[in-house]
Amino acid sequence: MRAKALLAMFLLVSASFAAWQTTAALAMVTSLILVAIVFMIGFGFGVDALTGMAKDEVYQLIVLAVMVAALYGTDSFINALSTNTELAQGAPNLQTAALLSLNSTIDSLSTDYASVRAVDKSAGIASSQMLSCQLQSIGYTVSGCGGFSMLAGPFSLAGTIMGFALGELNAVHRLIELGLAYALTLLLPLGIVLRTFRFTRGAGGFLIAIAVSIHILLPAGIVFVDMLGESFLASSDASLYQPKDTLSGVSASCEPGDTGDGNSDAAISVYNSLRAAIKSYMYIIFVKATLGPVVAVLMMSAGIRAISSLAGAEVDVSALARVV
């Protein structure tokens, strides 16, 4: 009697949902039929292992039905969380808020990078200059601008760090775009459908974990770091770290024939400008463009591990965490 009631309940599931939920319910019913066949074979031939497996599968189907219902309810919760005004910071939802933040950081970082490149170019031209003076192949060559060559290393390092940060921002931006477009419409429902069948349960649990992590945890990481950063910037200790493009007016110039202190003073002046400017770039480069994506990706990979484990698939995400 109880089995009949259970069967009826599963058959009614399909009527309760729409769109992907129908597919999930259909998958569950199919799985139930397969489980019934396995149970019948086991019962008919007296194979306890098969009947035991069938019973275990029924239990898994019940867990899955609860999970579908929970996710159906969680869908509204996720939407409410995503559109929470505190988290979304004026944007329609959490994901858009994270994308807007990333766009703004990419713009700021690109501007800063352009300024660094401009100073690097002028310093590069200055450092390469040599003066030659010859008469009938007799003469001399003076490299009075050699002092500027000390700037090549710092500029290369600065460019590498800024480029890396720009790459990180773009990678996270693309992942959030994917989450916004496909997490709830494709990955989550497909994960539920796959989790229904025993042989695809691992993959299904993994897809569910990816969907929730990319849709919620990844943008949340960006927004949380933004919130912390803004609180820091509002404090009195942060006056030196307010983001400013302080290198935009700096340029290197050299007089190659000048063998006095003028050129080395000019090179040191550019170096000092760079040193003084570092603090005004730190917030954008290290907090918004490096720490934000790193925290977001860590939250996502930890989320994938926890949720996939919850969904019955033990996935070693250390390979994904290495992406950080």
Place this chain on the structure above:
Amino acid sequence: MAKPTILLAFLFLLLPALHADLAPPAVDLCSADFMSPIEVICGIASIAAILLIAFGYLLGQVTSNPKVSVWAKSEILQVLMSIASLFLLMLLVSSFCAINMSEVASIFDIPMAPNSAYSGNVYSAALGYLTNTLVFSHDALRVIRYHLEAFTVLSQISLFSCDMKSPSIDVFGVFSIPAIGWGCFFSYSGTQGQALGAYSSVMGALNLFYNSTLVAYITTLNFLFILMFIYKGFVLFLLPFAIFMRSMPYMRSFGSLLIAVALSFMIIYPLMLAVFGMMADVLLREPPNVAQFMNENTFPDNTGASALGASTAAALSSGAAYFEHIYFPNGDNVAGAIAFAAYAFIAGVFLPTSALLAAMASVNYLARIYGEDIDLSRILQMV
């Protein structure tokens, strides 16, 4: 005594089956011929395993050793499980060959052109995803390479400015010689240097992303190779071998692992890739204004010179900026190249690695179904 004799006769009757002719694997996974050799080989492996078990049972009966007889009975169930796995695999492969991913996409309201690379069956869609990701990664490489080449060439352009206004020379602070100002009229006097700088800040970043994109490209190629290897008869070796090994004493966990690997890599890995292919609209979207840098036939560092070696008027009038304009008529796009590299990394490394991880998770799960707990953490470290 009659029972062992009948069994012995049965064993001899099965022996000719071991000499069955094995056909080479078909190329197309979804063709009717693909599974036939697998079925034949698995059948032979099953028969060999049954022969061995029957022989064990016979030995148990002859020597009146109940341990051997019980072992033989339990092994028969395991062989049946292995054969059931084969039928399951055949069922799933034929289902995957029949499923059209564009119809799956329509269930989830995802727009997909019916003739796109991702719209065929699961196996061709997975292949389409990796092939297009490979092209995408290669495009990213081309854009970065173009910038690297351009900046390398531009940084090598040197400029000699004839000394027409050299500074005055101070002689011991007593008097100064005014600027000579004769420059190249009498000899070679002037200032030499890089006309456009060394591009240190750009070269560092571009080299970093060139390497990362190369990694993405090679990783995608590696995943594509794994997929092709699976399509060209991966199960042909694993499944029969697994069916036989599961019946060998002390080798059950190895046999279970092989069956789990065969099932996971034939089912889960292509399925995950095909699902990622459904996201290609967003996943493989290029950053703006990068297409102009994909021209690999443009080597314009000598286009300013005529056949006689004389510079064109444009080159003469524009100087070093002329070359900069040839490479970047609308300006460079370093930020776009870096973004392209980042997107290639997500499409070519992050998601295919996820597919492999899902397949590995599935191996673990399936092996548990077969009653074995296999630790794959060491293998995963290779990813």
